[in-house]
Amino acid sequence: MNSSINWISVKKYEDILFFFGEGISKIEINRPWCHNAFRVETVNEMIDAIDICGNRNDIDVLIITGSGEKSFCSGGDQTTRGMGGYLGKDGIPRLNILDFYKKIREIPKPVIAMVNGYAIGGGHVLHVVCDLTIASDNAIFSQVGPKVGSFDGGFGCSYLARHIGQKKTREMWFLCKEYTAKEALEMGLINKVVKKKELEKKTIEWCKIIQKRSPMSLRMIKRSLNAELDGQHGLMQLTGDATLMFYLMEESQEGKKAFLEKRTPNFKKFTKFL
Numbered sequence: 001m002n003s004s005i006n007w008i009s010v011k012k013y014e015d016i017l018f019f020f021g022e023g024i025s026k027i028e029i030n031r032p033w034c035h036n037a038f039r040v041e042t043v044n045e046m047i048d049a050i051d052i053c054g055n056r057n058d059i060d061v062l063i064i065t066g067s068g069e070k071s072f073c074s075g076g077d078q079t080t081r082g083m084g085g086y087l088g089k090d091g092i093p094r095l096n097i098l099d100f101y102k103k104i105r106e107i108p109k110p111v112i113a114m115v116n117g118y119a120i121g122g123g124h125v126l127h128v129v130c131d132l133t134i135a136s137d138n139a140i141f142s143q144v145g146p147k148v149g150s151f152d153g154g155f156g157c158s159y160l161a162r163h164i165g166q167k168k169t170r171e172m173w174f175l176c177k178e179y180t181a182k183e184a185l186e187m188g189l190i191n192k193v194v195k196k197k198e199l200e201k202k203t204i205e206w207c208k209i210i211q212k213r214s215p216m217s218l219r220m221i222k223r224s225l226n227a228e229l230d231g232q233h234g235l236m237q238l239t240g241d242a243t244l245m246f247y248l249m250e251e252s253q254e255g256k257k258a259f260l261e262k263r264t265p266n267f268k269k270f271t272k273f274l
């Protein structure tokens with residue numbers, strides 16, 4: 001299996017790099033001087049990029065990572081933090097990373113966090129919300145909210161606890177300790193640890209295996225796993241896909257045809273499955 005890709009830049013942004021190759025996309029936070037902390041604009045760009053991935057039929061799987069050797073992402077850019085959120089260029093405080101987390105969960109394609117160093121604070125939650133996490137052996141995982149006056153009570157708590165359990169989640173948040181990639185693997189926080197120089201190769205290998213699987217099966221599995229946690233919203237997404245599949249059936253098409261032909265639909269002819 002060829003595990004390197006000649007990445008092609010999809011679109012130019014200020015804070016992120018966005019690549020595509022062989023059905024795989026790579027969204028890379030490109031602010032290495034602050035350990036890839038995200039500001040409002042970084043998040044807006046990531047939202048734009050993930051929307052492109054959602055709308056492009058030739059993108060099967062997504063990778064999210066950080067630039068440089070040291071960090072995946074260190075969370076919100078503290079230099080832009082104001083009262084009530086992080087201040088964008090318009091001066092309005094926002095916590096828009098939450099919108100990006102939602103996008104990761106909603107996109108019906110697998111999203112892999114390729115963690116190449118520090119995954120801290122909101123940057124830690126970022127990998128938590130991804131479907132899979134592959135980390136390099138130098139990666140460090142930590143929640144720092146209670147050290148810097150923040151917390152993420154959403155996916156950062158409840159979903160994290162689904163991965164590592166309530167006790168470990170409380171330990172991570174209460175103590176703000178740093179965990180090595182080996183420890184993270186042992187506690188079920190991540191899927192795989194590889195040597196730093198092997199990180200992209202292994203991630204691409206996994207992407208290529210996933211690309212051989214049925215996209216509809218993957219979509220339904222992601223939706224089903226999300227639905228358990230996402231309440232009415234999760235149910236809407238899952239049953240939205242059930243509607244999608246129903247629209248592919250003759251029985252559904254008959255309803256539309258009959259309406260357009262101004263006749264009574266004949267649903268009797270269709271198999272009733274047991």
Ligand SMILES: CC(C)(COP(=O)(O)OP(=O)(O)OC[C@H]1O[C@@H](n2cnc3c(N)ncnc32)[C@H](O)[C@@H]1OP(=O)(O)O)[C@@H](O)C(=O)NCCC(=O)NCCSC(=O)c1cc(O)c2ccccc2c1O
Pocket residue numbers: 033034035037038074075076077078079086095096097098118120121122123144145148150151152153
């Ligand atoms: C990542 C570190 C562990 C690295 O430590 P190290 O000692 O190696 O490096 P330095 O600390 O010297 O960092 C070099 C340089 O980078 C700057 N920097 C690092 N992180 C950030 C950051 N997040 N924002 C701004 N700048 C950053 C650092 O200041 C240095 O700059 P110099 O000018 O001095 O060179 C360590 O840096 C670290 O622990 N960083 C964590 C920072 C942090 O507080 N993160 C935010 C946590 S809160 C959060 O992310 C968050 C965001 C949201 O949008 C939320 C929304 C809704 C709910 C909750 C949210 C939330 O919790």
